[in-house]
Amino acid sequence: MRSRLEPLWPPIVVGVIIMSLWEGLVRLLKVREFLLPKPTSIASALGDEWTPLRTAGWETGKTAVAGLLFGVVAGALLALVVSRFSWLRGSVTPLAVALNATPIIALAPIFNAWFGITDFRSNAAVVIIVVFFPVFINTGTGLSEVESNQIELMRSLAASENTVLRKVRIPNALPFFLTSLRLAAPLSVIAAIVAEYFGGPQNRLGPFITQNASFSRYANAWAAIVVASAIGLALFAFSAVVEKISMPWKQGDPARA
Amino acid sequence: MTEQAIVASGLGKTFNSRSDSAVTALTDVDLSVEPGEFVSLIGPSGCGKSTMLRLIGDLIVPSEGTVEVFGKPAAQARADRDYGMAFQKAGLFDWRKVSANIELPLELAGWSKSRRRERSAEMLDLVKLPDFGDHYPWQLSGGMQQRVAIARALSFQPKLLLMDEPFGALDEMTREHMQVELLSIYRQLRSTVVFVTHSIPEAAFLSDRVVVLSPRPGRIHSIIDVVLGDRETETRDEDTRESEGFFRKTTEIREALRSVEAQQ
Ligand SMILES: Nc1ncnc2c1ncn2[C@@H]1O[C@H](COP(=O)(O)OP(=O)(O)O)[C@@H](O)[C@H]1O
Ligand SMILES: [Mg+2]
Secondary structure (H helix, E strand, C coil): CHHHHHHHHHHHHHHHHHHHHHHHHHHHHCCCCCCCCCHHHHHHHHHHCHHHHHHHHHHHHHHHHHHHHHHHHHHHHHHHHHHHCHHHHHHHHHHHHHHHHCCHHHHHHHHHHHHCCCCHHHHHHHHHHHHHHHHHHHHHHHHHCCCHHHHHHHHHCCCCHHHHHHHHHHHHHHHHHHHHHHHHHHHHHHHHHHHHHCCCCCCCHHHHHHHHHHCCCHHHHHHHHHHHHHHHHHHHHHHHHHHHHHCHHHCCCCCCC | CCCCCEEEEEEEEEECCCCCCCEEEEEEEEEEECCCCEEEEECCCCCCHHHHHHHHCCCCCCCEEEEEECCEEHHHHHHCCCEEEECCCCCCCCCCCHHHHHHHHHHHCCCCHHHHHHHHHHHHHHCCCCCCCCCCHHHCCHHHHHHHHHHHHHCCCCCEEEEECCCCCCCHHHHHHHHHHHHHHHHHHCCEEEEECCCHHHHHHHCCEEEEEECCCEEEEEEEECCCCCCCCCCCCHHHHHCHHHHHHHHHHHHHHHHHHHHC
């Protein structure tokens, strides 16, 4: 039990120190609230605005999770298909790379046109594309980077390509896939909020931040940012737990912990 | 005449033959191996030892000549699961426990779970790791992992064992130990072995015959019979390494390798 709690207290201590310094410096230097509100002001804004913030956080969270799910499934499935039918590699992978090189947020207004400017799907579409790429690339790497001797061993045993995929490539790709999930989870929240800046329903964190900032209610905007990072952190923690429990063979391995 | 385990005739392999980076790794190899024989391939690095092993195992297709294994084309032998293979890297699968690694070939051959369990337990005894079935590979030392790889290669009692420097990454003491164990397993299972090595004492200790290859392009330089006493009754153990006959054979192999190098 101790070993589980140990990694928790250092960030808490550091967090408390940073908050105290922040509070102290803002008071000492008399920094004006619109530049940087005090943590205590943010905390009270969080309390005052809790009802709209909870709704906004819940809705933005749903967009992020929906986009994350679809993006992860699409990325992993396409990686599988490309790995199994290697003639696709030459055509699909460069396309995916080109897609990734596109500043994806530039697509947000286009999705607004496709799905309607007040439809949440135009936000979720941005999340899907942002999440898709790291999952596709990482999973693809894991599927192809198998020791050549292991493939030769399977072939010497007359294993078919499908068997090699099932018994070797997929388990080999699992750690790669889970790493990409851990990367993609917080990314999905960022993508959802940035997409919301461009349109979509109004009761979301993105509009909440822009509206409060435009009325100079910066403590409220910061309170929304706190909610957003809490969602990102929760998704990250969830994927880290998934990573732990789905690879029992890594438990206690010092080389891979 | 009894059926040969391996008959290679006019065997050769050129990689990238259609480009200007063509490499003739092996050419003009004629070799027969009898059932039950232990044959080593030795030669300087890059002389085509691994290429020859892969040709026999139908992992690559010859550019010239043919390989027959137990009277059928190598591709058929592979389809019939006649081959067990082991490499320098143990190549165990991280996500499988030791016993599941040993059972992989049995799984592919469609054995029932209980039969697989029974066999992997036998194999673990054979390679002297009876208590390690439930461990994951990372919990084992390099030598132990290599023993598991050998147990995996032998689990389904393949007719032909192909080994590519399986002890190459082990320290000298472990290596000598593993050689003794391999010989004892080989005698128990009466398999046929083709064994790639670049260690002279290893080749002399293990083999009935040592095939010395010369490079660029790889071809058979000479074949040395290693009989250390009466063929049927001879035993090889740690004392063999200090015997007169063993010393003479290592010298003979060493001289063959020197003349290979002098040719270059
Ligand atoms: N897949 C390949 N493509 C091109 N050249 C290869 C390939 N495999 C081996 N070779 C070349 O063939 C020669 C023999 O290689 P190899 O059989 O691995 O030698 P050894 O096992 O005796 O060290 C080397 O020159 C090597 O570079
Ligand atoms: Mg080699």
